Amino acid sequence: MTRKKPHFLIDAFYESKFKDNLFVIKAGGKVVEDMRALGELMADIHQLTLHGIRVLLIYGAGKRLDDAAATRDIPIRKHEGRRITDASMLELMKESVGGTLCLSITEAMTRAGIDGLSLNAVPADWLRVVPRAKQPVDFGFVGDVESVEPRPLHRLLKATPFIACACLAMTPQGQTLNINADTIATALAVGAQAQKLIFLSDVDGVQINGRTADIITSEEIPAHLKSGQVTGGMAIKLQNCLQALDGGVRRVHLISGLRPHALKVEIYESVSPGTMLFREAERQSYLNEIAAQTLIEGRG
Numbered sequence: 087m088t089r090k091k092p093h094f095l096i097d098a099f100y101e102s103k104f105k106d107n108l109f110v111i112k113a114g115g116k117v118v119e120d121m122r123a124l125g126e127l128m129a130d131i132h133q134l135t136l137h138g139i140r141v142l143l144i145y146g147a148g149k150r151l152d153d154a155a156a157t158r159d160i161p162i163r164k165h166e167g168r169r170i171t172d173a174s175m176l177e178l179m180k181e182s183v184g185g186t187l188c189l190s191i192t193e194a195m196t197r198a199g200i201d202g203l204s205l206n207a208v209p210a211d212w213l214r215v216v217p218r219a220k221q222p223v224d225f226g227f228v229g230d231v232e233s234v235e236p237r238p239l240h241r242l243l244k245a246t247p248f249i250a251c252a253c254l255a256m257t258p259q260g261q262t263l264n265i266n267a268d269t270i271a272t273a274l275a276v277g278a279q280a281q282k283l284i285f286l287s288d289v290d291g292v293q294i295n296g297r298t299a300d301i302i303t304s305e306e307i308p309a310h311l312k313s314g315q316v317t318g319g320m321a322i323k324l325q326n327c328l329q330a331l332d333g334g335v336r337r338v339h340l341i342s343g344l345r346p347h348a349l350k351v352e353i354y355e356s357v358s359p360g361t362m363l364f365r366e367a368e369r370q371s372y373l374n375e376i377a378a379q380t381l382i383e384g385r386g
Contacts (some may be wrong), residue, residue: 103375104353105138106283108243109246112271115148116288118187118344127286130349135200135247142239142274143192144208145252146267147183154182165223167319171264176227183252191250202248208270210256215263229255229263231270234277242291272326276333283351285323286343290302291361292316292324298359303366304331325364354386364379 111131117123131141147169153163155178163170171179184206192204212292215229228325242249253267268285275283291298294315302310310316316324327338343358352358364372 104134104281106140108142108278109134109282109284110142110144110275110278110280111284111286111349112267113143113145113343114267115146115150115285117286118145119148119150119193120344123344124190124194125197126347127343127349128194128200130347130353131235131248132200133272133350134353135202139247140243141202141248142243142278142280143191143248144253144267144274145187145250147179147187150187150239151179151182154178162231163367165225167322168225168266169228169264170224171226171228176262176264179254180262184254187258188250188252191276195248195250200248202246202250203242204250206252207254207256207262208251208265208274209238210258210260211235213255213270213273214266215255215257217257217261217263227261227263229257229265231255231265231273234273235317236274236278239274239278240287268323268326272330274328275335279334281335282337282339282353283327283335283340284341284349285286285315285326286341286348287319288342288344289320290342290359291340293322299361300357301369301372302327302361302363303369304328304363307363331363331365335362336368348353 113127117127131143134141152162155175158178160174168216169175188204192227194259195202195204212235213231214233214235216232218228219228219232253265253270254262255270256262271283290308292302294310307324311321311324323340327340329369330338339352339360341348341358343349345351345359352360
């Protein structure tokens with residue numbers, strides 16, 4: 087019978103593999119608004135930081151924002167899955183996402199024992215954002231990312247291993263804008279050259295031919311999009327994945343953040359229920375890592 091290796095050997099393996107790397111995690115509203123899922127996410131992030139990994143969490147709005155809008159008779163309008171943010175919706179986002187939800191994140195960090203920062207908006211010196219053009223669709227107070235300045239982020243990550251940011255950002259003139267959390271996470275992952283970009287939503291990866299794909303390479307993404315099998319929000323995510331991989335991010339993960347300790351399973355297990363994406367040139371490196379991981383865990 088194969089004996090399992092001691093925990094300190096496994097910990098040493100992960101520290102040598104990931105130490106000093108940056109992981110960018112995007113968590114959807116359904117994940118951060120679920121107290122169990124949020125608590126487990128923070129516990130998993132705490133473990134990552136103990137292994138010397140720097141973590142940036144970007145989170146978006148979900149049902150809580152929609153419920154608050156309904157209570158105040160603020161119309162919920164979207165175009166192709168993207169929220170239209172008029173003045174009333176922007177004020178509600180400041181209160182709900184930049185206020186209440188940000189405080190919930192801080193509380194969960196405290197309970198998990200995380201040494202980190204919780205910010206109610208992305209600092210203006212990280213991203214240069216501009217209001218989105220009013221044509222062909224007027225999205226209101228929604229912004230687009232023009233460029234990324236990674237140095238202030240890296241400086242802050244030298245002082246703390248974890249930063250959480252809501253999906254709000256500022257123009258150079260100080261105007262608050264709503265920016266899609268996937269867009270922010272992708273832009274910062276590319277700009278800061280993160281090792282991993284992890285999307286946590288309420289679904290398990292990418293469905294291809296009726297099953298969750300284990301691996302998708304960047305070279306395969308255009309064909310999957312063209313086939314029509316991947317549509318809606320997942321199609322947008324795949325486009326972000328392609329942008330990230332083309333921009334130098336080594337691995338992208340799409341997983342359900344509602345699964346128990348989803349992040350821990352994705353990072354520390356050789357096989358997970360989600361989808362991993364990388365460039366074809368990375369395939370052999372990935373297979374070598376899996377072989378080493380299996381050996382060190384005593385399963386070989």
